[in-house]
Amino acid sequence: MTEPAAANRGTISGPASSAQGASGQATESSAGPSPVHRTRRRDPVPLGAGLFIAVAGSLVLATMNGSYLGLTVTTGVAYAIVTVGMVLQLGYSRQLAFSQSVFMGVGAYGMGILETKYNFSSLESLLAVIAISVVAALLMGAVVTRAPGLALALATLLLPLFIYQLATYSSYLGSFSGIDGVPPFWTGSTYTQTLVQTGIVSVILLGLAAGIAARVMRSGIGLQLMAMAEDERLGESIGVSLRQRRLEVFVLGSVLAAVGGAVLASAQGIVTPDVLSETAEITLLLMVFVAGRKSIAGAILGAIVIEYLTTSTSFISTNIGIIEGVALLVILLVEPDGVAGAIDRLLGRRVDGWAAATRSWLTERLRSRGGGSVGSGAGV
Amino acid sequence: MEAVLACDGVTKSYGGVLAVDSVTLEVPREGLFGLCGFNGAGKSTLFNLLAGSVRADTGSVRIGGRDATGWPAMRRARSGVARTWQTVRLAHGRTALDNVAAACLRDPGQWMLGALWRPQAAPARERAWAALETLGIAHLGTQLVDGLTLEAQRLTELARALVSEPKVLLADEPASGLSAGQRSVLAEALTAISADRAVVVVEHDLDMLTSISRHMWAMVEGRLAYSGDVETFRSTPVYAALRGIEHG
Numbered sequence: 001m002t003e004p005a006a007a008n009r010g011t012i013s014g015p016a017s018s019a020q021g022a023s024g025q026a027t028e029s030s031a032g033p034s035p036v037h038r039t040r041r042r043d044p045v046p047l048g049a050g051l052f053i054a055v056a057g058s059l060v061l062a063t064m065n066g067s068y069l070g071l072t073v074t075t076g077v078a079y080a081i082v083t084v085g086m087v088l089q090l091g092y093s094r095q096l097a098f099s100q101s102v103f104m105g106v107g108a109y110g111m112g113i114l115e116t117k118y119n120f121s122s123l124e125s126l127l128a129v130i131a132i133s134v135v136a137a138l139l140m141g142a143v144v145t146r147a148p149g150l151a152l153a154l155a156t157l158l159l160p161l162f163i164y165q166l167a168t169y170s171s172y173l174g175s176f177s178g179i180d181g182v183p184p185f186w187t188g189s190t191y192t193q194t195l196v197q198t199g200i201v202s203v204i205l206l207g208l209a210a211g212i213a214a215r216v217m218r219s220g221i222g223l224q225l226m227a228m229a230e231d232e233r234l235g236e237s238i239g240v241s242l243r244q245r246r247l248e249v250f251v252l253g254s255v256l257a258a259v260g261g262a263v264l265a266s267a268q269g270i271v272t273p274d275v276l277s278e279t280a281e282i283t284l285l286l287m288v289f290v291a292g293r294k295s296i297a298g299a300i301l302g303a304i305v306i307e308y309l310t311t312s313t314s315f316i317s318t319n320i321g322i323i324e325g326v327a328l329l330v331i332l333l334v335e336p337d338g339v340a341g342a343i344d345r346l347l348g349r350r351v352d353g354w355a356a357a358t359r360s361w362l363t364e365r366l367r368s369r370g371g372g373s374v375g376s377g378a379g380v
Numbered sequence: 381m382e383a384v385l386a387c388d389g390v391t392k393s394y395g396g397v398l399a400v401d402s403v404t405l406e407v408p409r410e411g412l413f414g415l416c417g418f419n420g421a422g423k424s425t426l427f428n429l430l431a432g433s434v435r436a437d438t439g440s441v442r443i444g445g446r447d448a449t450g451w452p453a454m455r456r457a458r459s460g461v462a463r464t465w466q467t468v469r470l471a472h473g474r475t476a477l478d479n480v481a482a483a484c485l486r487d488p489g490q491w492m493l494g495a496l497w498r499p500q501a502a503p504a505r506e507r508a509w510a511a512l513e514t515l516g517i518a519h520l521g522t523q524l525v526d527g528l529t530l531e532a533q534r535l536t537e538l539a540r541a542l543v544s545e546p547k548v549l550l551a552d553e554p555a556s557g558l559s560a561g562q563r564s565v566l567a568e569a570l571t572a573i574s575a576d577r578a579v580v581v582v583e584h585d586l587d588m589l590t591s592i593s594r595h596m597w598a599m600v601e602g603r604l605a606y607s608g609d610v611e612t613f614r615s616t617p618v619y620a621a622l623r624g625i626e627h628g
Contacts, residue, residue, distance in 0.1 A: 043501070212496065215499065216492060220481070221492055224482055230471040231469050236432070237462075238483035242454070244489065248491070
């Protein structure tokens with residue numbers, strides 16, 4: 001094969017020939033969108049969802065009037081704050097990291113130490129816990145989020161085991177007994193009032209967490225996360241900084257886990273190493289996967305329902321390890337998107353069916369009047 | 381005219397196999413340029429090297445005259461290099477609109493905290509609508525990409541590449557899997573797009589490629605075997621060999 005002189009050097013020296021000849025259909029336009037396509041600038045959903053959770057949750061807890069069920073729901077709310085972060089981290093961004101229970105421990109032990117050993121108020125402790133978890137997540141995330149996908153999961157897999165051992169051997173952390181006497185968020189004049197008020201603070205924090213997560217997921221950054229979750233090379237090719245986004249998601253998920261841990265400590269009044277155990281990590285995964293890993297509402301309901309079930313009967317609480325392991329296995333095999341995914345699929349089928357029937361009916365009507373078809377899109 | 385994108389002696393090997401061997405080329409600011417070659421000739425690898433998805437073993441890449449050899453794909457994308465993929469890459473379970481909007485944030489490096497006050501999604505979706513309208517598929521904007529035809533998916537991918545108003549578009553086998561009629565629509569779209577930016581198209585459909593390109597590159601076994609105008613290309617052994625393959 002004879003190679004032309006220009007082989008292996010592709011410089012074009014000639015004048016730019018015109019590249020017209022197009023129909024104009026695909027001419028790049030800088031014009032704005034048509035009025036029909038102008039999208040809503042303000043997104044009321046995150047704020048509305050956050051307010052709804054805070055108000056409705058407060059009302060529910062107030063009606064429970066400090067009962068055992070109310071305490072269980074408040075504990076479930078603590079886990080729900082963690083699972084909301086997991087929806088963003090695991091469900092939406094597909095960042096598989098097993099560090100949530102560790103950061104729950106940071107939050108719970110942080111509250112316990114600061115309040116019982118250093119006489120911090122609940123608010124001061126909470127703010128300090130948030131600051132500590134941000135720094136810890138940034139330091140840890142700067143290292144572990146360099147690893148993509150499976151490597152990130154493996155890098156964080158041993159963390160709960162290591163930290164759990166550390167907590168059980170540390171006398172400063174109360175070893176197996178943990179730290180007792182953690183004050184509630186908001187002390188009332190009676191025990192019942194204290195439980196209700198602490199529950200209300202907890203659901204307000206949950207509303208805040210859900211609002212923030214929803215805001216991020218529905219923002220432009222949420223669109224970027226969606227693209228990089230599908231395919232990291234695709235994300236990079238549209239200008240997404242993978243390291244920045246991975247780190248941000250890791251930090252936000254970790255901080256929410258720490259806040260959840262703080263709420264747990266405040267609600268229960270005691271912190272034990274159990275919060276750091278690998279069983280706790282599996283429980284959190286189950287809470288997220290049962291209801292649907294991509295749904296904030298599902299993650300909240302999943303956390304509260306599973307917390308209720310684990311404390312409602314001695315059979316479940318005794319055999320929790322087996323039950324959670326089997327349940328998680330079944331869900332991952334049968335319906336990885338959980339209950340929310342199943343509902344979406346069922347509703348989707350019905351909506352698709354209705355849409356197809358309507359389109360068919362309209363097409364028939366138009367044909368009978370000499371018109372074209374409906375909805376298939378010209379040439380596409 | 382200064383090249384909008386150029387590479388000088390780029391080489392990439394995988395396990396001792398030279399995928400791209402000392403390729404040097406310059407892409408002018410405007411026009412449509414064809415890149416062809418046999419399967420495994422190194423075309424897609426060259427695209428990956430130019431777009432930054434893969435780092436070159438040796439050689440350099442320049443974008444707008446600046447040395448971009450060490451730049452990651454993200455920075456090259458933000459500097460005006462957009463691409464489409466041989467196999468369509470779209471985020472499943474999301475609408476065509478959202479897939480396009482993801483690529484046109486005014487501030488793609490915005491910190492996550494900033495998104496709480498300035499979410500950027502609404503203006504991005506408006507720009508995405510405009511891009512979909514430009515390609516004639518705005519009516520599909522609210523549909524999930526999973527249910528779109530291959531042509532619509534490829535046009536959505538094209539809209540995503542164009543919505544950031546890139547200086548150069550690298551289109552990797554955009555006509556793959558399309559019918560003759562759909563290829564014609566795509567060819568018109570690509571030609572129109574190239575009126576005010578550079579478009580480099582990798583394609584096996586030589587008739588389509590030579591009919592729309594103003595310049596051709598051909599790769600054989602990782603090396604650039606031809607670089608020149610289309611008419612001369614048609615008289616080269618590379619062209620004959622490629623046509624032979626094409627026609628069996």
